[in-house]
Amino acid sequence: MSSSISSDLIDRCAQEYEGNPQNKIMQRAIIKNGIRDISISHEPAIDMQYTFSHEIETGQITAQKSSGRCWLFAGLNTLRLAVMRKLNLETFEFSQNYAMFWDKLEKANYFLESILETVEEEVDGRLVMWLLGAPVNDGGQWDMFINLLEKYGAVPKHIMPETFQSGNTGIMNYLLTLKLREDAARLREAFRAGQSMDELRAMKEEMLGEVYRILCRSLGTPPQRFDFEYRDKDKQFHRDADLTPQGFLHKYVDVKLDDYVSVINAPTADKPYGKTYTVQYLGNVRGGGIVLYLNVDIQTLKQAALAQLMDGEPVWFGCDVGKMMDRDSGIMDMGMFDYGSALDVEFGLNKAERLDYRESAMSHAMVFTGVNVVDGQPVRWKVENSWGKEPGNEGWFIMSDAWFDEYLYQVVVNKKYLSQELLEALKQEPIQLKPWDPMGSLAGRF
Numbered sequence: 001m002s003s004s005i006s007s008d009l010i011d012r013c014a015q016e017y018e019g020n021p022q023n024k025i026m027q028r029a030i031i032k033n034g035i036r037d038i039s040i041s042h043e044p045a046i047d048m049q050y051t052f053s054h055e056i057e058t059g060q061i062t063a064q065k066s067s068g069r070c071w072l073f074a075g076l077n078t079l080r081l082a083v084m085r086k087l088n089l090e091t092f093e094f095s096q097n098y099a100m101f102w103d104k105l106e107k108a109n110y111f112l113e114s115i116l117e118t119v120e121e122e123v124d125g126r127l128v129m130w131l132l133g134a135p136v137n138d139g140g141q142w143d144m145f146i147n148l149l150e151k152y153g154a155v156p157k158h159i160m161p162e163t164f165q166s167g168n169t170g171i172m173n174y175l176l177t178l179k180l181r182e183d184a185a186r187l188r189e190a191f192r193a194g195q196s197m198d199e200l201r202a203m204k205e206e207m208l209g210e211v212y213r214i215l216c217r218s219l220g221t222p223p224q225r226f227d228f229e230y231r232d233k234d235k236q237f238h239r240d241a242d243l244t245p246q247g248f249l250h251k252y253v254d255v256k257l258d259d260y261v262s263v264i265n266a267p268t269a270d271k272p273y274g275k276t277y278t279v280q281y282l283g284n285v286r287g288g289g290i291v292l293y294l295n296v297d298i299q300t301l302k303q304a305a306l307a308q309l310m311d312g313e314p315v316w317f318g319c320d321v322g323k324m325m326d327r328d329s330g331i332m333d334m335g336m337f338d339y340g341s342a343l344d345v346e347f348g349l350n351k352a353e354r355l356d357y358r359e360s361a362m363s364h365a366m367v368f369t370g371v372n373v374v375d376g377q378p379v380r381w382k383v384e385n386s387w388g389k390e391p392g393n394e395g396w397f398i399m400s401d402a403w404f405d406e407y408l409y410q411v412v413v414n415k416k417y418l419s420q421e422l423l424e425a426l427k428q429e430p431i432q433l434k435p436w437d438p439m440g441s442l443a444g445r446f
Helices: 007-018 021-033 035-039 043-047 070-087 096-117 126-133 142-152 170-192 197-219 245-252 298-310 339-343 351-356 401-407 420-425 438-443
Strands: 226-231 237-243 260-264 276-279 293-295 315-319 364-374 377-384 396-400 408-414 431-433
Touching: 021 035, 021 339, 035 339, 070 096, 070 142, 070 245, 070 315, 070 364, 096 126, 096 142, 096 170, 096 197, 126 170, 142 245, 142 260, 170 197, 237 245, 260 298, 276 438, 298 315, 298 364, 298 401, 298 408, 377 401, 396 401, 401 408
Parallel strands: 260 293, 276 431
Antiparallel strands: 226 237, 260 408, 276 293, 315 364, 315 408, 364 377, 377 396
16 A cells, blocks of 8 residues: 555545535534534533532642743642641742742753763764753752752742742743853863863853853842741731741741652553652752652552541642643543544543653642542542632632543652552662653653
């Protein structure tokens, strides 16, 4: 048979299409309204009520605006509950801008160090091309979030508030990327000219000075010391003077960060369950902890998340938010859109195949703050998003348990919710995944 599209094939396709009157009806509907609107199902809106058998108190909905900082928002939102409980507050919000400032600076250093590590590689090789693809994107992972907390602490939002560029990172990221690609070129040229590694790192420090200047002008100058003033639920005023960001975090967040671990469900043949994994060249803080995953089956992951929620603690998670999700209602459900019926085409990839064939990957981090349990089993999950109050139910989203199975890939849970066998598995040397593995996608490298 021919490798090209023949006129006979076209004629056959046309005859089959014209021979079915339903095709014309659907064609007119789709041309007028679009595939999405004619495919949306109304049943999930009935089944997915915003009521839950178990809910955790939370603060006000946050807004990452036009930025990819979901992982920072989700991380800080999981920790703010500790501050609210400790200080008897109605709500509280950390400065996401402060965390992003240090993340950008650390990512710039991480990128330049990666360029030095690969300085003998060809510039058009896959690895160097990958590194050059996105030196300082907005994305990140839980362990990268922990690296920032441990090195730089945290501050209340009003101490380093949002700026235009913190909520609109596109042009800032473009200019940082432009400068860092130029820096990469200069470092590689200097290496070829015979400069030593010490001389190259001296050049790197000058380059980081420029990155710091760009960040200060775009995001503001991060505080070194500050006074924390607040009024509690009983209208009592409090002041805690002359705090450092590290001191504030340690004083007001009674959470042992080392007790938490990223558990993933990646049911692909290359990632056996019960093993730990990391992704090459995925990180932010040089000298900090690596990104570490423990891969388990979906039921084990789900039970750990459920146990933590039932104990009154929120759960950070990573998912592919764009799939079978209606932004207006905030519903994530496998029956949300019937594209197959609209197009008379069957879509049949399973979860593993979607990962292998780049149809799905972690794209967004959010927080579980509630769950509806029937006969001991979760049926729907309450989700705290960071897209402001407009989408969903005043900013809250809702996830069916079936959607959880198919499009959720990661949760962060306390180790106490893992079996002894899995705790032993955490002691393994992690298997290194390629930089372009889909498990690195939440950091914006997919």
